[in-house]
Amino acid sequence: MSLLAQGVLVLGAVLLQATLLGRLDPALPQPNLVLALVVARAWLRGGRAGLGWALAGGLLLDLTATGPLGAHALALLTAAYVAGALAASFEHPGFAAVAGAAGAAVYGTTLLALADFLGLAQVSASAALPLLAGGALTASALAPICMAVMARLGGRRPVGLPAW
Amino acid sequence: MRSQSRSSGLFAGAAIALGALVLLSQLPLLAGARGQLRGAVAPLEAGATAVETAGGQALSVFGDIASLRSDNARLSAENARLRAQVAQLQAAGAENAELRRDLQFDRSFGHRMVAAQVIARGPDAFARTLTIDRGAADGLQPGMSVLTGAGLVGRVREVAAHSAAVQTVADPLVRVNAYLVKSGLEGTVSGGEGPLRMDVLPRADLVGTPGEWALTSGIGGGYPRGIPVGRLTRFDRRDASTVQYAELAWANDLAQLNAVLVVVDFLPR
Numbered sequence: 001m002s003l004l005a006q007g008v009l010v011l012g013a014v015l016l017q018a019t020l021l022g023r024l025d026p027a028l029p030q031p032n033l034v035l036a037l038v039v040a041r042a043w044l045r046g047g048r049a050g051l052g053w054a055l056a057g058g059l060l061l062d063l064t065a066t067g068p069l070g071a072h073a074l075a076l077l078t079a080a081y082v083a084g085a086l087a088a089s090f091e092h093p094g095f096a097a098v099a100g101a102a103g104a105a106v107y108g109t110t111l112l113a114l115a116d117f118l119g120l121a122q123v124s125a126s127a128a129l130p131l132l133a134g135g136a137l138t139a140s141a142l143a144p145i146c147m148a149v150m151a152r153l154g155g156r157r158p159v160g161l162p163a164w
Numbered sequence: 165m166r167s168q169s170r171s172s173g174l175f176a177g178a179a180i181a182l183g184a185l186v187l188l189s190q191l192p193l194l195a196g197a198r199g200q201l202r203g204a205v206a207p208l209e210a211g212a213t214a215v216e217t218a219g220g221q222a223l224s225v226f227g228d229i230a231s232l233r234s235d236n237a238r239l240s241a242e243n244a245r246l247r248a249q250v251a252q253l254q255a256a257g258a259e260n261a262e263l264r265r266d267l268q269f270d271r272s273f274g275h276r277m278v279a280a281q282v283i284a285r286g287p288d289a290f291a292r293t294l295t296i297d298r299g300a301a302d303g304l305q306p307g308m309s310v311l312t313g314a315g316l317v318g319r320v321r322e323v324a325a326h327s328a329a330v331q332t333v334a335d336p337l338v339r340v341n342a343y344l345v346k347s348g349l350e351g352t353v354s355g356g357e358g359p360l361r362m363d364v365l366p367r368a369d370l371v372g373t374p375g376e377w378a379l380t381s382g383i384g385g386g387y388p389r390g391i392p393v394g395r396l397t398r399f400d401r402r403d404a405s406t407v408q409y410a411e412l413a414w415a416n417d418l419a420q421l422n423a424v425l426v427v428v429d430f431l432p433r
Contacts, residue, residue, distance in 0.1 A: 015212040018295075022285025024258045029357065029417075030289045041377050051178060058182075063205045065291035066321035066329045068187035069198060072287065077182060080170070081175055082311055111290045118190060127336055130357035131289050 001154050010057045013037055018064040028133025031142050032104070034061055038076050038084040039103040039139065043096055044154070047084020054080040064068035068118060075110040079103035093144070100143025101136040108132045174377055193320070197308075202295075203324020209284035240420065244314035247415065251315070251377035251392040254345040276386060277311075277425040278302050283327070285418070292335040292355060294318070296424060299326045307386075309427040315392030315415025316340065317381060317424050319432075328426075333360060333393060334418055341383040342393050344410075346376045353378060353393055353412060360394050360412040372399040372410050385433030 001007075013033045016039075024030055034057040042050030056071025065072065083099040108131055116123045189198055278298055286293035298304055300323045310317040310330045316330035331338055336356040343350045344364075349372055351364035363377060376396045382389030394412030401408055 015208065017287045018284040019212045019216045022287070031289045034287070049175065051174070052429070055178065055182075059285040060205070063202050063248055064209065064293075064295065066293050066331050067284050067291065068186040069189035069201070070182040074179060074182040074186065107328055108290060114186060115290075118186070123336075125357045127354070127361075130302055131336060134289060134357050 005055065006053065010037070010053055011060065014057060014060040014064065017061070029138045031138040032107075032135065033142065033146075034058075035076060035079060035104060035107055035135075035139055036100065036142040037150075038080050039100050039143045040096075040150050042080040042083035042103075043087045043099050043143070044145055044150055046087065047081050048113040050080030050084055051077065054150045067120060071111060071114050074114070075107045078110050082106050093141070093147075096144040096147050097140040101140040103134055103143070104135040104139030107139075108135045134155065172368055175190060187304060191340070192304060195210040196301050198327075199300075199322040199324045202322060202329060203299060203327045206295060206297070206324065206327035210297060212332075213283050237420075240417075241313075244312070244415070247395070248314050248392055251345065251379065251395075251415075252390075254377055255390055271276060271305055275427045276429040278304065278428050280328075280426055282421050282424060286332075286335070289357060290336060291330045292418060293321070294332060294418075294421065295424070296328050296330055297326065298426065299324045299328050301325050303428045304328050304426055305428075307432045309387050309391070310424050311427065312416055312421065315394070316387065317416055317421065319386070325365055330424070331401065332418060333414060340393060341381045342378040343381040344372050344376050344378050344396060347372050349408075350381055350383070351407075351410070359397060360414050362396075362410040362412055364399075364408040364410050366401075366406070366408045371401055372396050374398065378410075378412055387432075388427065388430050 017033050019032075019034060021031060030095050038054045038057060041053045052078035058076040059070070061072035061076075062069045080103070084101045086095060086099045086102060112123045112128050112131070144145050188194065273411075278294035280298040280302075282294050283297050284295035294317070295312050304320055306320055306323055308320045310320060316333055318330050318335070318338065320328050321331045322329040331355065332355070333340055334355040336353050336354070340353045341350070342353045342362065349364050349367060349370055349371045351362045353360050353362045364372065374396055378393045378396060380387040380389055380391045380393060391417045394414045396410055397413050398411040399408070400410065
């Protein structure tokens with residue numbers, strides 16, 4: 001996939017996230033397409049490959065939300081790192097959903113930890129757990145779909161994938 | 165091994181750089197630049213929203229969806245207006261005595277407002293935010309309250325020239341001081357996954373009743389007093405606890421919000 005196509009894909013995912021997916025009922029867990037794409041990229045091509053998408057997608061997400069710039073980028077970076085590490089350790093496609101859930105868990109934890117650290121909110125466990133569980137649930141469903149589509153378009157993942 | 169170490173160094177370097185960006189972007193000195201930067205992507209968001217709306221309308225041509233949607237929107241708006249009216253009437257009864265005593269009472273409504281279109285929404289459950297198509301050029305400032313005819317939406321967080329970011333009540337980081345109109349119980353409303361949560365300060369022999377409205381209390385000076393926040397759906401009374409817990413159905417529906425009103429003559433104290 002060319003650099004331009006990758007840029008268009010990430011930008012499109014961010015705009016979709018900020019418009020159509022943002023319309024979903026807030027009482028339900030909201031799927032995060034950008035996170036799913038970053039995890040899928042890291043799973044298929046390694047954590048280092050997910051880095052570029054995490055930085056670009058994260059900084060664009062930061063521009064669509066309130067709060068500090070770089071927070072979503074940092075959260076996506078940690079998700080790419082974890083997904084890359086899991087991809088290097090497990091070959092079986094069944095672990096793709098685990099990578100999605102783990103990526104979403106560190107993504108959410110990073111965002112909540114930053115909010116707490118910066119004094120933007122006092123994050124309680126009772127408030128954080130449903131958010132993290134909802135994120136992990138939707139990412140574990142969405143990430144394998146993204147992986148399947150991307151593998152079909154860009155080829156299967158190589159054997160002996162590096163963690164980073 | 166050397167490659168692995170270099171790669172971990174790359175991750176650490178990127179993480180440190182982003183951490184520094186997070187800290188720097190929080191400096192009050194850079195708040196304006198941050199808002200302008202966010203304003204730069206607002207036209208893209210507005211374009212994407214227009215495409216999404218046009219796509220939805222095009223699809224609805226193929227059936228009765230359009231008329232059903234229109235009926236639904238009209239009935240929803242009517243329902244929201246009636247709910248707000250009920251809340252205001254409930255509040256009026258409770259506040260009447262207070263109004264008689266205090267001729268200097270600052271009315272909750274009657275503020276000057278600017279209408280704005282919603283052009284984008286927050287990216288995930290950790291940021292239940294909105295981007296609107298009005299900004300500093302229209303007199304908007306950070307801290308201003310945002311509402312609809314149904315009730316409180318949230319507060320302006322950042323402002324660019326022609327757009328602004330609004331943190332909604334459903335955002336997990338937001339806290340709103342509110343009171344229940346019938347029981348008079350006060351507390352703090354917070355957002356997050358699921359319904360709004362209200363931590364209620366207990367008072368002897370007083371309990372909240374389902375259907376009762378929660379309005380902004382004005383305590384803390386963050387919002388004007390008397391704006392509907394949500395309707396009580398569950399009240400969890402715990403005798404041994406210093407704080408009681410209630411669940412509220414938000415007066416607004418984030419998924420259906422297309423236009424909002426910004427109160428431009430009230431700023432947090």
